[in-house]
Amino acid sequence: LMTAAAAAIVATGATTAQAQCDEGEMVIKFSHVTNTDRHPKGIAATLLAERVNEEMNGKACMEVYPNSTLYDDDKVLEAMLQGDVQLAAPSLSKFEQFTKGFRIFDLPFMFKNIDAVDAFQNSETGQAMKESMVRRGLLGLAFWHNGVTQISANKPLISPDDAKGLKFRVQPSEVLKANMESLGASPQPMAFSEVYGALQTGVVDGQENTWSNIYGQKFFEVQDGITETNHGVIDYLLVTNVDWWEGLDEDVRNQLSTIINEVTEARNSESFKVNEEAKQAIIDAGGEVRQLSAEQRQAWVDAMKPVWETFLDDVGQENIDAAQEFNA
Ligand code: LMR
Secondary structure (H helix, E strand, O other): OOOHHHHHHHHHOHHHHOOOOOOOOEEEEEEOOOOOOOOHHHHHHHHHHHHHHHHOOOOEEEEEEOOOOOOOHHHHHHHHHHOOOOEEOOEHHHOOOOOOHHHHHHOOOOOOOHHHHHHHHHOHHHHHHOOOOHHHOEEEEEEEEEEEEEEEEOOOOOOHHHHOOOEEEEOOOHHHHHHHHHOOOEEEEOOHHHHHHHHHHOOOOEEEEOHHHHHHOOHHHHOOEEEEEEEEEEEEEEEEEHHHHHHOOHHHHHHHHHHHHHHHHHHHOOHHHHHHHHHHHHHHOOOOEEOOOHHHHHHHHHHHOOHHHHOHHHHOHHHHHHHHHOOO
C-alpha cells in the first residue's frame, strides 16, 4: 500500500527538485507536508527556494522537502528547536504546545473567507502573534494562506446529523476536536501523511480540509463526496528558530526577509484561485462536490458555533470581536 505522500512524490517527482548546494553556502532546510503543485503552500515554498537560490547564490542555498519527506508536522517544530531544520510552515492548528492564541483560527465559521483572515492577520493583534512564541524559541516570519475548509465522509453529508457517530480525522487541535464533538462525531487526530490510508482502510470515515489538500492527497478518491461548508480555515505560519535567525549576518537576514515578504504577498493573493483550481480538478477527476442551500448551511453553523463559548477564555472576546469586524 502506497501512502498518499509517496504517491504524490511519484506523481510530481518532487524529491528530485532539490537544489545542489555549493561549498561555503549556508544551507536552509525547509520541511513541509503538502504536495507542490496546485497547492498554495507548495507553490510558495518552491518559489521562495527558487528566489533564494538565484538571488543569494554563493551565500545561501535553500532545500525544500515537501510531502512529509523530512518531517511530519508533529515532529518538525522539535527538529527546528534542535537546529535540524530552519524553516517550516505548519498550519496554525499545529502550534497547540506553544500557544493557545492561535485557537481563534480553528473556531468554526469565525472568518467569512480568506480575505477576512488576511485582514485579521495584518492587524496589530495578528502581527503580534508572529512573535508570541519567541520565549519558546520560535519566530513567525509570515502568515501563508491556504484557504477555507470543507468536510467529507464515506457517505453524503447534508445535515449536521449526517456526521453523527462517524469518525473524522482532525489536525491535533483541541478546538478542532470540539468542533467534531459538537456534531456528535468522534475526532481522531492524525498526521497529514496518514490520512489517505486511514480513509481508504476505514480507520476513519471522514476528514475536513481545503480543496488544495483534498486534491493534492486525493482524498476525494476514497470518500463518497465533499460538502462545501467553508466552515473553517487552514492557514500557516512560516516559522523559524529564533537563535538561528538572530545569528544570521544582518545583510543575509535582510535579504532573506525581503524575499520572504515579496513571496508572501505574491502567493497569498493567489491562494483563493489555487484552491478554486484544485476544486475544479477534483470535479474533473470525477469527485463529487455537494453544495448546501443557505438554510442547510445554517444548520451546520447552529450545531458548531457553541464551541466559541468553550474557548472564549483562551481566545479573548476582544479578538473575536476584531475578527468579526473583518467579516463585515
Ligand atoms: C493538515 O494536516 O491537514 C494540514 O495542516 C496539512 C497542511 O499543511 O495543509
